[in-house]
Structures are given as C-alpha cells and as structure tokens.
Amino acid sequence: MNMILAIFKRELRNYFATPVAYVFIVVFLVLTGVFTFYLGGFYERGQADLQPFFNYHPWLYLFLIPAISMRLWAEERKAGTIELLMTLPITTSQAVIAKFLAAWAFTSIALAFTFPIWITVNYLGDPDNLIILTSYFGSLLMAGAFLAVGSCISATTRNQVIAFIIAVVICFGFILSGFPMVLDFFKSWAPQIIVNAVSSLSFLTHFTAIERGVIDLRDLIYFASFIGCWLFANVIVVDMKKAD
Amino acid sequence: MINIEKLTKDFGPFRAVDDISFEVKKGEVLGFLGPNGAGKSTTMKMITGFITPTKGDAKICGESILDAPISVKQKIGYLPEGAPAYPDMTPFEFLHFIAEIRGFTGEDANVKVNNAIKKVNLESVIHKPIDNLSKGFKRRVGLAQAILHDPEILIMDEPTDGLDPNQKHEVRELIKQMAKEKAIVVSTHILEEVHAVCSRAIIIAQGKILFDGTPDELSARSSFHNAVNLLLETKDDALAIEAKLNTLSHASSVEHAAAGDNLIRFFVKPKKGVSILNDVNELAASNHWTVKELHVMEGQLDEVFRDITTSSSDAKGVQLT
Structure with missing residues (x-):
C-alpha cells in the first residue's frame, strides 16, 4: 500500500512539475465553457440543469484524456526508468494501479475546477443538485475508463x-x-442480441444513463469491469514489453 | 549470497545468455567483463528480476528471484546501465521517493537519504533537477539510489562508464569501501577496473562464461605475464641485441620496438612459470648496455581479453560457414 502511495504521489507531482498540467486544466475549462454555452445552448434552453455541460464530456475526454495517459508508461520506457521502477520491490500491478490512480486524481482535479458552472446554474435557477452530483460521478467513471x-x-x-x-x-x-448511426448499421442485418452487445460496450450508453440521475448497478459494473480489464491488460503489456 | 544456476535467455532465435552458472560470496567484488552485446546486461537484468530467464534461476541469499521477486528485490541495490532517474525530480526528491518505496518513513527515511547523499558526494546538487546535472552527477544519483537501503547485494551495470578519471577513482573507492559487508557484481569493459576493484573476474562473450578467476590469474594468461621490459640506450643493431637476449635459457621470445633517439625497448617473454629478470639483468651487465629502464610486466589484460573473446567468435564463425 505504501508503495502504491509513493508512486501515486510521484506521478501526481510529475503532472504539476511542468506547465503542461496547468495548460491542460485551462484548455479543459475553456473547452467545457465553449461546449456548454455555445454548442450546448445553455442559456437558450432555459432549463436549470447541466445537461449541455455533461453531454459533451465524452467528446472532450476523447482528446484530452489520452493526452493525460500517453506519458504514463511510454515516458518510463523511453527514459529507461522503467528498469529502475520494475527492479524496486513492487509488483507490476501495484505500479499500474498507482499510475492509473494518479492520472485519475489529476482528471478529477481538472473536473473539480468546473465548479463555477455548478454555482452558475444554482444562481440562475433551482436545479436538481443530486442529478448534477451523479452526473459528475458518471463523468469521473467514464474518465477512468478512458484512462484505463x-x-x-x-x-x-x-x-x-x-x-x-x-x-x-x-x-x-x-x-x-x-x-444511432452505428447501431442502425448493425440493426439492418445482425440479430438484436449483437446490437445490444455492441451498444452496451459504449461509454455513451452507460454515461447517459448515469447522467439522467439514475445510478444503475449495471452501469457501475460496466465501468468497473471495463477499467479492471484494461488495467489487467496493462499489467500484461508492461510485463511483456518492459525490456524491449 | 548470489547463486546463478544455468541462467539462459533467448530473444526469439537469438540466445543472449547461454547456460551461465556462478556464485558470488559476501566480501567478493565480481567483475563482469565482456565485449558489447556479450550478455552482461541481460544477465544482470535477470538477477535483478527485470527480465525473466528463459531457463535457469538466480538465487539471492537462498531465495529465488522467480518465486520471491519482492523479497529478493528488497535485498538488491541495482544501478541499471546509464543510471536512469526521473529527470524532472531533484536528487533530493528522487532519493526520498526511493526511500519511501523501500519502506522507510519519517526520520528513518531522512537518515537513509542523507547517508546516501554523503557517501556519493551529492550535497552540492541535491536541489537541482536531475535533468540539468552532468553525467558524473547523474551517475552518482544512480549510485545513491542503489546503496540507499544498504543492500546485501549490489549490482552495478557499468558504474564508471563515461566518468572522468577523478570520478572513476571516487566510484572505485566507494565500491572498495562497501566490499567487505556485501556481495558486489560490477560489469565493465574497462580492464584496469578489474585490478582496481575486483576480487574476481568473469569474462563472457556470446552469452557464455569463458573465464572465471582472480584478476591475477587473468593477467597470468597474458603472454606478457612476467615478461621483462627493458629500455636500452644503444647505437647497436636491435636485431643483434635481440639475438643475444634470445640465447637466455629461460626466454621464450623477444620483441623490440624503437622508442626514440638511440633508444630501443625490448620485451623478453619468459617460458611458463619462470622468472627471467635476473638473467636479463646479468646479460645487460656483462654486455655493458646502458639500461634506462628494467621492470617485470604484470601482463596485458587487453591482450588476454582479446585473446579469450575473439577465439570464441572465431569458433562461432567457423560453425556458421
């Protein structure tokens, strides 16, 4: 546990050691603003909720999260520090989990900085704050899936x-x-079960479910097992490729 | 304390390390020699648990690296080739990170980090980013990291590579200081290092052990071992003198080389196991030669090294064709 904490702290500090972290957070905040107010029509809708804000999270994450995760192992391998790290008394799983958690913590910091929009919507109207909370939770889960x-x-x-x-x-x-476009393509020839399977693999399906304010066990299991599977694969890949 | 048992590593069809077995005891400093690509680093990576051997096992203090990797890694201090360290951290942060991961907390961690910093003389740079440090300091950061937890086993991959002579000297002194209580393995391709720090040397090439013995045994393999180096000031013909030296009953062969104005250097190689210094001395006296220098040579390690490592590649070459 101490080892995980040690790596976690090092990784998290590493994000803030360069201006990249600050630039990233600023870009993230600016983009969420642009998406919410212009594309999402936050004012025009005249509704006191944060749907236009959360709806664009999958698309924001698509480009921003890989930018956070790309250095996690590639940098270690390039600098050769992976040899140092993997000869310290830790298991590969501990290293993988610690790095993942650090990246996830960084993402939650960035996400937490969007709080002004929550204040705004509370100032303007009377939103269902529980839905907003579950949406934040869902967004964080989805970010974890992207990160894994x-x-x-x-x-x-x-x-x-x-x-x-x-x-x-x-x-x-x-x-x-x-x-829908992709699902329609499958619907035209594949049986319903395959359509469902494809659809249930999507971040969107599960995220929109949570975004509505309903935390369904199935969605939690989806994200948890999705993250678990990718991290498991991560451990295997590190073990296979570390010495290359 | 280190038991290497039939260690083998294949990379695809290429056998990098081929059935290597050896043992290192406490108090020994083992010099790991070999040409580039001989399998030195690969062997060290297997001992430290970074890569898994294809066959065989490495036992550290009785525990197998395959069965108990974590407990073995706790006992080892390892300096990987090139001394990698996180460039964005300062040595101070980096060493504290290592201390934490090695399970030291609070005051204990401070003591360990300060000791390591003192031992390798890092005081002047501990708050500068590692990225900005010179090669010598980076290497010392790597060393500090390896010795921080005072490990029983120390494994260093080319610890003096790229250092200036003063820094090399410091690192060697450090290794000698620590040698008594530890089992140390040092890889190098600098041959003087063997005499300077090692109590034993292993030469490997193409993944096989070709020599295992003390540094003295290694230099004894040289044809120049116990040879007499004689510098004469003379106007005589070199070949005539050479012929006289050749008449000595213990001489096996004589070589000469011009060494400046009227100076000729002779190498008189003795037959195996005999000393020839006295004979040469007497011969010089009876001929009234002007002797400028006269001493016994230890043997040329690079000659031995070339001899041992190339003869094996020749053998391989024959097999291939």
Whole structure:
C-alpha cells in the first residue's frame, strides 16, 4: 500500500512539475465553457440543469484524456526508468494501479475546477443538485475508463504521440458503438442480441444513463469491469514489453 | 549470497545468455567483463528480476528471484546501465521517493537519504533537477539510489562508464569501501577496473562464461605475464641485441620496438612459470648496455581479453560457414 502511495504521489507531482498540467486544466475549462454555452445552448434552453455541460464530456475526454495517459508508461520506457521502477520491490500491478490512480486524481482535479458552472446554474435557477452530483460521478467513471485504455496503450510503445493517437482511435470506437448511426448499421442485418452487445460496450450508453440521475448497478459494473480489464491488460503489456 | 544456476535467455532465435552458472560470496567484488552485446546486461537484468530467464534461476541469499521477486528485490541495490532517474525530480526528491518505496518513513527515511547523499558526494546538487546535472552527477544519483537501503547485494551495470578519471577513482573507492559487508557484481569493459576493484573476474562473450578467476590469474594468461621490459640506450643493431637476449635459457621470445633517439625497448617473454629478470639483468651487465629502464610486466589484460573473446567468435564463425 505504501508503495502504491509513493508512486501515486510521484506521478501526481510529475503532472504539476511542468506547465503542461496547468495548460491542460485551462484548455479543459475553456473547452467545457465553449461546449456548454455555445454548442450546448445553455442559456437558450432555459432549463436549470447541466445537461449541455455533461453531454459533451465524452467528446472532450476523447482528446484530452489520452493526452493525460500517453506519458504514463511510454515516458518510463523511453527514459529507461522503467528498469529502475520494475527492479524496486513492487509488483507490476501495484505500479499500474498507482499510475492509473494518479492520472485519475489529476482528471478529477481538472473536473473539480468546473465548479463555477455548478454555482452558475444554482444562481440562475433551482436545479436538481443530486442529478448534477451523479452526473459528475458518471463523468469521473467514464474518465477512468478512458484512462484505463490510455494507460494500457501507453505501455505498448515508447512514443507518446503514437500512444496518444492509438488511444484516441480505440476510445473513439467505444464512444461510437453507442451511436444511432452505428447501431442502425448493425440493426439492418445482425440479430438484436449483437446490437445490444455492441451498444452496451459504449461509454455513451452507460454515461447517459448515469447522467439522467439514475445510478444503475449495471452501469457501475460496466465501468468497473471495463477499467479492471484494461488495467489487467496493462499489467500484461508492461510485463511483456518492459525490456524491449 | 548470489547463486546463478544455468541462467539462459533467448530473444526469439537469438540466445543472449547461454547456460551461465556462478556464485558470488559476501566480501567478493565480481567483475563482469565482456565485449558489447556479450550478455552482461541481460544477465544482470535477470538477477535483478527485470527480465525473466528463459531457463535457469538466480538465487539471492537462498531465495529465488522467480518465486520471491519482492523479497529478493528488497535485498538488491541495482544501478541499471546509464543510471536512469526521473529527470524532472531533484536528487533530493528522487532519493526520498526511493526511500519511501523501500519502506522507510519519517526520520528513518531522512537518515537513509542523507547517508546516501554523503557517501556519493551529492550535497552540492541535491536541489537541482536531475535533468540539468552532468553525467558524473547523474551517475552518482544512480549510485545513491542503489546503496540507499544498504543492500546485501549490489549490482552495478557499468558504474564508471563515461566518468572522468577523478570520478572513476571516487566510484572505485566507494565500491572498495562497501566490499567487505556485501556481495558486489560490477560489469565493465574497462580492464584496469578489474585490478582496481575486483576480487574476481568473469569474462563472457556470446552469452557464455569463458573465464572465471582472480584478476591475477587473468593477467597470468597474458603472454606478457612476467615478461621483462627493458629500455636500452644503444647505437647497436636491435636485431643483434635481440639475438643475444634470445640465447637466455629461460626466454621464450623477444620483441623490440624503437622508442626514440638511440633508444630501443625490448620485451623478453619468459617460458611458463619462470622468472627471467635476473638473467636479463646479468646479460645487460656483462654486455655493458646502458639500461634506462628494467621492470617485470604484470601482463596485458587487453591482450588476454582479446585473446579469450575473439577465439570464441572465431569458433562461432567457423560453425556458421
């Protein structure tokens, strides 16, 4: 546990050691603002909720989360520090979990800085704050899912740019699989069970469910097992590729 | 304390380490020699648990790296090749991170970090980012990291590579200081290092152990071992003198090389196991040669090294064709 904490602290501090973290948080906040107010029509809707804010999170995460996760392992492999890390008395799983948690903590810090929008909507009207809370929770879960993919992909290469691009492509697949266009394509020929399977793989399906304010066990299990599977794959990839 | 049992590592069809077995006891400093790509680093990576051997096992204080990796890693201090460290951290932060991960907390951690910093003379740079440090300091950060928890086993991959002569000297002194209570493995391709720090040397090439013995035994393999180096000031013909030296009953061969104005250097190699210094001395006296220098050579390690490592690659070359 101490080892996980030690790596976690180092990783988290590493984000803030360079201006990148601050730039990232600013970009994230500006983009959430743009999406909420312009594309989402926050004022025009005349409703006291944060749906236009949360609706764009999957698309924001698609590009921003791989940018957070790309360095997790690729940087260690490039700098050779992975040899140092993996010869310290820790298991690969501990290292994977610690790094993932650090990236997740960083994401939650960025997400927490969106609080002015919550204040705004409370100032303007009388929203259901419980729904907003569950939406934040769902958004964080989804960010974890993106990060788990990104972390695993980061371990496959020394090149952060490649890690970024591949992670974006894979995450895009997991968003798209819930899209009506994609589902319609499957509906035309595949049996319903396959359509359901494809749809249930999507971040969107589960995120919109939580966003409505309903925390269904199935959605929790989806995100938990999704993160678990990708981190498990991450451990295997690190063990396989660390010495390359 | 270190028991290597039939360690083998394949990378695809390429066998990097081929059935290596050896043992290192407490108080020993083992020099791991070999040309680049011989399998030195791969062997060290297997001992420290970074890569898994294809076959065989490494036992550290009786525990197998395969069965009890965590407990073995706790006992080992490892300096990987190139001394990697997190460039954005300062040595102070970095060493505290290592201390924490090694399970030291609070005052205990401070003591360990301060001791390590003192031992490798890092005081002047502890608050500068590692990225900005010179190669010598980076190497010392790596060393500090390896010795921080005062490990029983110390494994260092080319600890003096790229250092200036003063820094090399410091690192060697440090290794010698620690040698008594630890089992140390040092890989190097600098041959003087073997005599300077090691109590034993192993030469490997193409993944196989070709020599295992003390540094003295290694230099004894040299044809120049116990040879007499004689510098004469003379106007005589070198070949004539060489012929005279050759008449000595214990001489096996004589070589000469011009060494400046009227100076000729002779190497008189003795037959195996005999000393030839007296004979040469008497011969010089009876011939009234002007002797400028006369001493017995220890043997040239690079010659031995070349001899041992290339003869094996020749053998391989024959097999391939």
